[in-house]
Amino acid sequence: MGDTHVDDRGLAQDGTIRREGSLSRVPAAFAPVVEAARSRITEAFGAAQLHSAYLYGSIPRGTAIPGVSDLDLLLALHAEPTEADQAAARAVEAALDATFDQIEGVGILLFGAGTLLSELERNDLGFFLACLCIPLLGDDLARRLPRYRPTSLLARETNGDLCLSLPRWRSRAAEALTDAERRSLSRGVARRVVRSGFTLVMPRWGGWTSDLEESAEIFGRYHPERIEQMRVAAATGRTPSTDPALLTMLIDDLAPWLAAEYIAVHGSKAPRP
Incomplete structure (x- = not known):
């Protein structure tokens, strides 16, 4: 995977996604x-x-x-x-x-x-x-493995199963009794939501990033009505929260909307055994 930058979109010279880090x-x-x-x-x-x-x-x-x-x-x-x-x-x-x-x-x-x-x-x-x-x-x-491009296929197969996580998250939120459990859940949910929000718009943006804040801002270019929620999710992915209201926003509002939008745009991920 080449390391030569085309621009700031995480791509190599041939337009494929550059390997992150070293x-x-x-x-x-x-x-x-x-x-x-x-x-x-x-x-x-x-x-x-x-x-x-x-x-x-x-x-x-x-x-x-x-x-x-x-x-x-x-x-x-x-x-x-x-x-x-x-x-x-x-x-x-x-x-x-x-x-x-x-x-x-x-x-x-x-x-x-x-x-x-x-x-x-x-x-x-x-x-x-x-x-x-x-x-x-x-x-x-x-x-x-092949070299990868920011396509709808890649979006579908990476996060096209977000809907399957919702029941599990709701169950964990209902059963969480300690601050440690709430922090762990908020961090995991927030990171998955931000990454799914980014890959939802990734083919339109035409690049790749794993940075949570950048992902939220790129998502917001295409869905400004949800940008503030996504910014909160990005911040929570870095600094987990124990606030039940924040978990409710992520699990019962932002994530269900995102899961439905994802399937409408990219389709569902291929089923796993």
Whole structure:
């Protein structure tokens, strides 16, 4: 994936989406975290299990804030993940989170390499790995994936299932008893809503960004009637809230409107097993 900028829209010279971030952009405060992640992943998953590992999110983009940002990792295994693999990943998460004050949580995604390269996931997980993940260990699967453009197909397959999240979010909101639970829910819902709002208009804008504030502003160019709500969502994605009214706005107003608009514009994401 080339690094030559055409303009500020996240595209390479040929108009394809440029891969975000690099290990060279990792802020100095997070360098020990990344090295520890590399070491612990290698210890927990041997060569017979691990195909490759990737870093994504604010840390490789160079925008991470010590004490606020989390560590996001994706592991591609030779075979589909087992319960033992999931347990090993949770142990790595806990160990890293307990060791480093710079990070506020660790998330490890596990997938089989075959799933990441599958036709069904070509424009979802495949795009995610090829454009939003930075190689940390092993042979980069992005070499076996296509170059991506900001198309309606990409929009549909990345966020065309937003409607399926609504019942789960409402259930979690009703069951949330602690501030920690509300913060976690508000952060996750807000980030998904902002990213879906951006990909809704991505083909019209003709570029890519993962920056929450920029995503909200780009969305607002095409839907000014919802811009203030989307700005609140972007702020919540960075600084989670415990306010029940904010969760109600996101889950019962903005997200349902966005889910319906998404299907009307791009259609529904291909069903998964």
